[in-house]
Amino acid sequence: MNCTPEQFLAASQSNFQTLEGLTNQAFTGFEKLVCGRHGKLLEKRTGRN
Numbered sequence: 001m002n003c004t005p006e007q008f009l010a011a012s013q014s015n016f017q018t019l020e021g022l023t024n025q026a027f028t029g030f031e032k033l034v035c036g037r038h039g040k041l042l043e044k045r046t047g048r049n
Contacts, residue, residue: 003011
């Protein structure tokens with residue numbers, strides 16, 4: 001399958017956005033795991049859910 005440069009760029013950007021979203025979710029989950037109840041305080045300070 002051959003892709004045009006535009007198609008390749010669009011697919012790469014989409015993959016990067018997906019990776020970024022999953023990384024943010026993993027970081028937030030780890031932060032809540034480590035911080036326990038204090039994770040809620042971090043959410044209020046940083047504005048993250």
